[in-house]
Amino acid sequence: MTARQGLAADIGGTNTRLALVEYGRVLEETITRYRNRDFDTPEEAIDAFLAGAGNPACGSAVIAIAAPINGKTIRMTNHPWTFDATCIGRMLGGADVTFLNDFEALAYSLDRVAPERLKTVCGSAQTVPGNATRLVVGAGTGFNAAALFQSDGGLHVGTGECGHATLAVETEAELRLWKYLARGRGRASVERALSGQGLREIYEWHCLEQGLTPEDFDPANIASRANASEDSACEAAARQWVTFLGRVIGDLALVFLSLGGIVLTGGVTRSLSRFLAEPEFQGAFRAKGRQRQLVSGIPVHLLDDDFAALSGCAARM
Template sequence: MTFSQGLAADIGGTNTRLALVENGQVREDTIARYRNREFGSPEEAIDSYLADSGRPRCKSAVIAIAAPIEGKAIRMTNHPWMFDAEGIGKVLGGAPVTFLNDFEALGYSLDRVSPQRLTSIYDPGRPIREQATRLVVGAGTGFNAAALYQNLHGLQVGTGECGHSTLAVETESELRLWSYLARNRGRASIERALSGNGLREIYEWTCLEDGRAPDTLAPAEIASLANSGGDRCCENAARQWVTFLGRVIGDLALVFLSLGGIVLTGGVTRSLAKFLQEPEFLGAFCAKGRQQQLVSGIPVQLLDDDFAALNGCAARMSA
């Protein structure tokens, strides 16, 4: 049996990513990804990883979860798993377990991200303000954001559940779309649009508005057809999706005054990277009335690293 400083885990609504941590750093040769649907519980997924890794003895574990972190029992928002620190600790041989929100882990990861994994989406041509607040925002199975602050105690990360805020619309057609997303739900949240399922439902609505029946397409297929120009409704859905994204992150930039920049992440965001360079995204991002000049000075980057949150877990483990 080998010994490890700890286990880092990033558990989203669809995938679980795990790695061993040594000397405060993720061991890249130990990174693995599992599909949540293949396991009945997080304990089963973690136990399978430990078995595949030769049963290392971990001194501690930091687990990032796509859910609000409150109390001893954590319930995921977009997956039926429940988390209990004591139960997971038993799988780890009695090691102490710390839970983080997944975007808290992403926040802690940003100072460890390789510059090669960041692509500029919008560069205002101004120096980034040192020590200013930064944001990390992502859309995948769900949607959320975290703010990074510098204070006397170093880097601090604040998280919430902003994906469940109400989606803002500005045009009559968007109001019709909002009603479509809100059907049988009472309202349309940001996450109802800015997620994989959201892209699919926007595509369905776009087809209906165009007078055609939507095909049965997965979000990845919609993104692929949009990128290739192979389907007009897929392309229009992608443009509407990035319009919503630009509007939301512009709002968040004002809420948190994120003059240090915004980092975008998430599988759906990355799949529509081409459309982030289009006028719909930037126009919606900067359209903030009397504060347009302020928001227009904030740089936006795209993070191409699906395992970044594991580095955030390692940073928290070493703190």
């Protein structure tokens, strides 16, 4: 290994993805995914990866984490791991370690994504400005978004903790659902709905509304049964989930004025991709009053690449 080679890592709430990087490009043959629950610490996961790769020396490491990035010690939001840049650098043999938010890495990956990995959800008859702001939004274990800005100085990313904003509702039924999601929590955040656990709780609520006992389905089961139209409560949950998704990304499109387009990602989003073409999602996305025409002109795509954030890490190396 040379000083121009290093380690890229994308640490989500459920999975860890790692790869070696050479001259700013991910070595695809080295990409590896682990389940977080199989390791007590992130260092153990990194060590397992390096051992499998022949213990290469890494001159640098860029690690994308599903958490707010502030300083050299980071604690994850939806998993009990803590990251220490000094500790990780030491185990890598003195490598320089940079932490990114996981959606920051996804935003930096957008210019590196192969066109065939982007599936059109909402097209646009308007010409998309070449330097317009773009937005990447994802729902999986949690929910978040990041904006990619382009200026004469290059690309810049704005990140936040969008999943912890308060969930907006519009109907009496949604208000009842909001109260169900908020029980014991004081309020319902966006992430309480737009996540795997959120899909599960929306399904439970639909069952209870119909006087049914919820089955012990996990989010993957619910999505599968909804896609196959095998269970009315699962399908109702899926349609409500994408309604919330459409409403939230429409709001974010206005907040960031993301005329360059929106890219959707995340395991739950992909599992319910069939419903993104349905009126519930499309209508909620565009229902922005006097700004309906503006939002309707914003293209939306689904990213079919579970390892894109690694390319974003490589771009920052």
